[in-house]
Amino acid sequence: MTRKTIKVDYLARVEGEGALRVSLRDGEVRKVELRIFEPPRFFEAFLRGRAYAEAPDITARICGICPVAYQMSAVHAMENAFGVRIPDPLRQLRRLLYCGEWIESHTLHMYMLHAPDFLGYESAIAMARDHAAHVERGLRLKKAGNEIVRVVGGREIHPINVRVGGFYRTPSRRELAPLAEQLEWARDAAAETVRWVATFDFPDCERDYEFVAMRHPSEYPFNEGRIVSSRGLDIGAEEYDTHFEERHVPYSTALQSVLRARGAYLVGPLARYSLNFDRLSPDVQRAAREAGLGPACTNPYRSIVVRAVETLHACEEALRIIRDYEEPEEPCVSVDAGPATGYACTEAPRGLLYHRYSVSADGTITDAQIVPPTSQNQTSIEDDLRAFLPGWLGMDDDALKWRCEQTIRNYDPCISCSCHFLNLEVDRNG
Amino acid sequence: MARAHRKPRLAVWKFASCDGCQLSLLDCEDELLAVAGAVEIAYFPEASRAMVRGPYDISLVEGSVTTPHDAERIQAIRRQSRHLVTIGACATAGGIQALRNFRDITEFVSVVYARPDYIETLATSTPIAHHVSVDFELRGCPISKAQLVEVLSAFIAGRKPVTPAHSVCIECKARGNVCVTVAHGTPCLGPVTHAGCGALCPSYHRGCYGCFGPMESPNTRSLSTRLAALGMTAGDIGRVYRTFNALADPFREESEAHDT
Incomplete structure (x- = not known):
């Protein structure tokens, strides 16, 4: 009988603190535990007693990588609670801000965190010694995304310009013009990125996921739409709690979210793409097909190609919004707060982000629930490892450990977010 | 050698x-x-x-x-x-x-x-x-x-870092911003907040919310009087100090002075 443990004590190139422990016995996978030891910060507890208007600024601090996502889900949930309608120019500006975050976050993950796995480097900085032109293109593309967030939001991390009802100040057409120049370059760089990552060597691993993402009548989803799945789910955000539940496992400070009816599901680029391929422009669809993707993608290693396709989409969409932009007359609409409960989901770079708030008559938050994408994907990450590990047991320990890490990094897990969230341990003696 | x-x-x-x-x-x-x-x-x-x-x-x-x-x-x-x-x-x-x-x-x-x-x-x-x-x-x-x-x-x-210790107010003046409090009656923590952001919020027509924490010698008591005159309740004032830098002494003390 042979036993073996694989341990990754501190998972690198992910956002936040986690570990992995895998136990194997006689070539069988006994246990896979994605251990999240990121210290809990109790956002849902201290939001109680805060003013409704503080929710976008406070929840942004859940994650420095995707603060815009938190701000968007927060403002939409509050606006849902108070029956606020956002006029089109403000809605377009929110989409533009979200485009910036997708470009910045996806590019960070593709170039700095994930590509080094495919090319065999410890880091992007080490990769830059042999692939300087690629890394430099990645940095400039990331900067183009960050520039959108900086101009529209005020700064790249924890933007200050988002409020319930709209913005504090809307940019002039003249302020947006330099962004368009950078985005013309960025669109070409994103197309080049799609071609580059498509050349990587992808393990032949497919899984039959239940994809969950938003779906909008006409657009690739950012802020609005119904929550749909590849197995027939079709609900509004207010029905989220009826269909999903969060579970607490002893080895993780991140709650794990599952579908009450069917268990594990997958959110993020693969799900969004596979459920919304028809919402991409013909040019982006063509780029995806040329990169070897079909209208759905079930190989998690190819998520890097899907991220590149989504980055191309975000560049195109940002250019369109800037071209059509008319400065709104007012930066925000008035908000009449009262006792109510509001629900919203938006598409963070890593997937569906759910917020629910209850507010009292004087506008004070009495209850808050936040379900980040990585909490929803934790079970799928563990299931991927359970499914794929038996095929890898011939690898030596270092290669096996690296492959496990890469498999987790497919998800671009954001551990800081999911902690309400990693370290790898493989036990071959389970 | x-x-x-x-x-x-x-x-x-x-x-x-x-x-x-x-x-x-x-x-x-x-x-x-x-x-x-x-x-x-x-x-x-x-x-x-x-x-x-x-x-x-x-x-x-x-x-x-x-x-x-x-x-x-x-x-x-x-x-x-x-x-x-x-x-x-x-x-x-x-x-x-x-x-x-x-x-x-x-x-x-x-x-x-x-x-x-x-x-x-x-x-x-x-x-x-x-x-x-x-x-x-x-x-x-x-x-x-x-x-x-x-x-x-x-x-x-091997030298000392050069980072200013003054308030956000100085950055606003340097940037040529119109004061959001004086001109629009918008509550702002700029007078007591450490410089470093480049007076970002006021540049976006919003009051500073203190994310850089207290400046070197903040007169929080005086600012609170002004915030109250602008219509903020004691609860609101306590809360603005008690956010991202709640444990920095001047902000902690001022928030505790407004505990109800």
Whole structure:
């Protein structure tokens, strides 16, 4: 009988603190535990007693990588609670801000965190010694995304310009013009990125996921739409709690979210793409097909190609919004707060982000629930490892450990977010 | 014999935080490869799976201490670090998670977790300087990229970092902003808040919300009088001081003065 443990004590190139422990016995996978030891910060507890208007600024601090996502889900949930309608120019500006975050976050993950796995480097900085032109293109593309967030939001991390009802100040057409120049370059760089990552060597691993993402009548989803799945789910955000539940496992400070009816599901680029391929422009669809993707993608290693396709989409969409932009007359609409409960989901770079708030008559938050994408994907990450590990047991320990890490990094897990969230341990003696 | 020149070794550590301040380093798109050329990035798990053992010449520490394990870990990091620099509001003032310090932690755990017995946490979130000596504190939620590059350059060159200690008000004047309080009656923490953001909020027609923490000699009492005159309730005033830098003494004292 042979036993073996694989341990990754501190998972690198992910956002936040986690570990992995895998136990194997006689070539069988006994246990896979994605251990999240990121210290809990109790956002849902201290939001109680805060003013409704503080929710976008406070929840942004859940994650420095995707603060815009938190701000968007927060403002939409509050606006849902108070029956606020956002006029089109403000809605377009929110989409533009979200485009910036997708470009910045996806590019960070593709170039700095994930590509080094495919090319065999410890880091992007080490990769830059042999692939300087690629890394430099990645940095400039990331900067183009960050520039959108900086101009529209005020700064790249924890933007200050988002409020319930709209913005504090809307940019002039003249302020947006330099962004368009950078985005013309960025669109070409994103197309080049799609071609580059498509050349990587992808393990032949497919899984039959239940994809969950938003779906909008006409657009690739950012802020609005119904929550749909590849197995027939079709609900509004207010029905989220009826269909999903969060579970607490002893080895993780991140709650794990599952579908009450069917268990594990997958959110993020693969799900969004596979459920919304028809919402991409013909040019982006063509780029995806040329990169070897079909209208759905079930190989998690190819998520890097899907991220590149989504980055191309975000560049195109940002250019369109800037071209059509008319400065709104007012930066925000008035908000009449009262006792109510509001629900919203938006598409963070890593997937569906759910917020629910209850507010009292004087506008004070009495209850808050936040379900980040990585909490929803934790079970799928563990299931991927359970499914794929038996095929890898011939690898030596270092290669096996690296492959496990890469498999987790497919998800671009954001551990800081999911902690309400990693370290790898493989036990071959389970 | 002259000592061989060796690149300074840089380590980046994470405690309870959102990752935003260490992300600021990766967000230095124009400077990142130059920084990587000037120092040996020996430990930076968010960016590299290569982890070189200490000692380190410069340790950047993000986040606050919130678990018994982290309270021990910071001691070990201090022992391995020639210079220890804290980056951001969590590391210098406990961060937003220090709101627990004013409440009952048992209740907090039970609000968020179904099985509170699985959670190991301290009743408080505390800044790094409460645990070990700190060579330099960089403020902000998040820190400013320009200030981060300045601090790294200064430590590499062996000089003192140049970061202004004045208030956001001075930055507003330098930027030519119209005062949002005087002109529009918008409550603003600019007079008591540490410079570094470039007067961002007022430039977007919004009052400063104090994310860089208190400036050197803040007259919070006087500002509170003004905030009250602008129509804020005691509860509102207490709350604005008790947000991202709640544990910084001047903000903590002023928030406690408004506890009802």
